[in-house]
Amino acid sequence: MFRSKYDIAIIGSGIGGSILATILAKEGLKIVVLEGNQHPKFAIGESMILESSEIFRQLAETYGIPEIAYYSSENFTPLVGSTHGVKRHFSYMYHRKDHEEDSNELMMANIPKEPYGHEMHIYRQDCDYFYCSLAIKYGADIHQNTNIIDLEIDDSNVEIKLVDGRTINSNYIVDASGFKSILANKYKLRSYDLETHSRAIFTHAVDIPSFHKVANSQKQYGIPYSLHEGTLHHVFEGGWLWVIPFDNHKESTNHLCSVGLLLDPRVFPERSELSAEEEFFEFIQRFPGIHKQLKNLKSVRVWTRTGRIQYSTKKVIGNRFCLLGHAACFIDPLFSKGLYLTLTSIQNLVPKLIKSKNDNNFETVRFQTYEDTVFRFVEANDKLISGAYKSFGDFRVWRKYIILWVLGAYLEYLKLVLLRFNAHYSGDMKDMSSGDSNLNLRLVGGGFDKFNKLEKEIYKILDSINFKDTFDIEKKSQSILNEFIKAEWIPFTIKRYFVENHLNSNQYNLAFLKNKGGIFGVSDYRNHFFGKLPSLWM
Numbered sequence: 290m291f292r293s294k295y296d297i298a299i300i301g302s303g304i305g306g307s308i309l310a311t312i313l314a315k316e317g318l319k320i321v322v323l324e325g326n327q328h329p330k331f332a333i334g335e336s337m338i339l340e341s342s343e344i345f346r347q348l349a350e351t352y353g354i355p356e357i358a359y360y361s362s363e364n365f366t367p368l369v370g371s372t373h374g375v376k377r378h379f380s381y382m383y384h385r386k387d388h389e390e391d392s393n394e395l396m397m398a399n400i401p402k403e404p405y406g407h408e409m410h411i412y413r414q415d416c417d418y419f420y421c422s423l424a425i426k427y428g429a430d431i432h433q434n435t436n437i438i439d440l441e442i443d444d445s446n447v448e449i450k451l452v453d454g455r456t457i458n459s460n461y462i463v464d465a466s467g468f469k470s471i472l473a474n475k476y477k478l479r480s481y482d483l484e485t486h487s488r489a490i491f492t493h494a495v496d497i498p499s500f501h502k503v504a505n506s507q508k509q510y511g512i513p514y515s516l517h518e519g520t521l522h523h524v525f526e527g528g529w530l531w532v533i534p535f536d537n538h539k540e541s542t543n544h545l546c547s548v549g550l551l552l553d554p555r556v557f558p559e560r561s562e563l564s565a566e567e568e569f570f571e572f573i574q575r576f577p578g579i580h581k582q583l584k585n586l587k588s589v590r591v592w593t594r595t596g597r598i599q600y601s602t603k604k605v606i607g608n609r610f611c612l613l614g615h616a617a618c619f620i621d622p623l624f625s626k627g628l629y630l631t632l633t634s635i636q637n638l639v640p641k642l643i644k645s646k647n648d649n650n651f652e653t654v655r656f657q658t659y660e661d662t663v664f665r666f667v668e669a670n671d672k673l674i675s676g677a678y679k680s681f682g683d684f685r686v687w688r689k690y691i692i693l694w695v696l697g698a699y700l701e702y703l704k705l706v707l708l709r710f711n712a713h714y715s716g717d718m719k720d721m722s723s724g725d726s727n728l729n730l731r732l733v734g735g736g737f738d739k740f741n742k743l744e745k746e747i748y749k750i751l752d753s754i755n756f757k758d759t760f761d762i763e764k765k766s767q768s769i770l771n772e773f774i775k776a777e778w779i780p781f782t783i784k785r786y787f788v789e790n791h792l793n794s795n796q797y798n799l800a801f802l803k804n805k806g807g808i809f810g811v812s813d814y815r816n817h818f819f820g821k822l823p824s825l826w827m
């Protein structure tokens with residue numbers, strides 16, 4: 290049964306569509322969600338980052354729905370079940386063709402345990418089912434196995450036509466159907482003018498040992514966490530491979546591990562004469578360090594092999610419709626930023642949808658800052674990731690380039706957390722979550738102008754490297770490092786870590802909090818990030 294008219298229709302009940310539906314239904318809007326499949330179902334996008342978890346917390350607090358934050362930390366395992374893994378670090382092991390890996394070429398970025406707990410490897414079929422049921426609990430009408438054949442949008446109505454002949458009416462429609470986006474296809478919005486080029490082969494599998502079982506021990510590497518306790522990225526010229534275990538803590542009841550290979554198709558075109566599985570196993574033989582970890586894996590589902598996975602859109606918004614983040618665009622999962630865009634999309638859209646409903650005015654112009662935000666995020670992610678693929682050409686470059694990722698992510702997270710603290714201080718969470726109070730955010734760098742300038746310099750140097758000339762590589766990778774070292778605004782306590790491959794302990798140093806040299810920094814950096822905080826915090 291459908292209502293005669295809904296405020297908002299949402300296509301797709303994945304993590305994005307379901308969370309959006311939950312919040313809007315809780316806020317009193319009449320919501321219908323049309324899902325082509327049925328839960329529980331496989332979904333990809335498993336590795337969490339601090340920025341995504343922070344938006345989970347912001348949404349949960351702003352709208353008074355604590356369950357939204359249940360995937361923001363391993364501390365919630367007792368509430369969401371034991372099928373999810375823990376993520377206590379990001380690690381990157383560099384590989385060369387036909388050579389064993391070099392233990393000095395492992396880098397680990399720790400995820401702080403305090404104050405919220407480590408991140409998670411989300412077993413998406415359970416997570417998406419959870420959020421879908423949450424949306425139903427809060428009053429959204431969710432229809433699974435419901436396929437749309439077409440829709441008509443005019444100045445006063447959206448009419449959705451289903452395969453079985455029924456029609457549904459709403460005032461507005463959000464397309465949360467991911468890369469297959471119905472609206473992007475209908476309005477021919479897809480664009481592929483992006484720098485990054487990669488294709489993927491992935492599955493869920495058993496019999497993937499911890500890397501320590503086939504290589505050095507945790508102690509030999511001198512790292513604070515076992516490699517199995519986080520996301521391990523094997524990196525090489527022309528691509529990379531993820532290992533995301535769900536069986537990596539003592540409460541886990543899930544013996545699966547997610548594994549996925551990303552290849553630049555210009556370097557490694559698809560081997561269509563082979564099955565996806567055959568291509569995967571043949572490919573990993575090039576790298577002894579990867580092969581020894583994955584050679585015995587047994588897939589538990591049909592392998593997925595994609596064409597180029599990047600896509601974008603000419604428009605994110607239009608007459609009575611918009612595309613949610615993942616329907617609008619996707620770059621590559623290298624730095625796990627996908628859910629950050631999805632959740633930011635929700636955070637930005639919700640206040641606009643509520644206001645439009647209350648004013649009975651869904652004019653496209655009201656959603657303009659949402660579109661701008663999505664485009665800023667895509668552009669920054671495309672640059673960051675295509676730069677990473679370039680830097681994979683030589684470890685010396687990759688080692689320096691990765692500082693840009695760490696610094697950009699740290700600043701972004703810092704800004705997000707401080708926005709929430711400021712909102713608490715001013716007593717208006719909804720103001721912060723209008724999405725319009727932080728319009729200078731662009732996925733990385735916390736909206737700080739000096740970071741943006743530094744980033745441009747790094748890209749310039751990277752683009753000038755002649756990867757056939759080892760002297761040029763040596764010189765330019767040093768120049769990249771120098772750019773970071775000479776940036777006077779980066780607090781000393783952070784700079785120290787630029788030259789280490791990992792922290793030696795899992796404790797963040799108290800020196801971080803020192804007034805001089807600590808993370809509070811100086812001058813315009815301090816103003817940008819900490820400026821509005823009450824003196825108590827300083």
Ligand SMILES: Cc1cc2nc3c(=O)[nH]c(=O)nc-3n(C[C@H](O)[C@H](O)[C@H](O)COP(=O)(O)OP(=O)(O)OC[C@H]3O[C@@H](n4cnc5c(N)ncnc54)[C@H](O)[C@@H]3O)c2cc1C
Nearest residue numbers: 301303304305325333334335336466467615622625627628
């Ligand atoms: C290979 C890969 C790896 C990734 N890894 C990460 C990661 O590690 N970390 C991270 O943060 N992000 C990652 N992402 C991104 C992440 O997957 C997305 O951000 C996230 O899944 C978006 O959620 P969503 O609900 O908007 O879309 P989806 O999860 O794609 O859900 C779309 C929903 O729409 C439904 N649907 C589709 N077509 C129709 C239709 N015609 N009618 C009705 N319903 C329909 C689908 O059944 C599904 O339920 C990855 C993406 C890819 C491609």
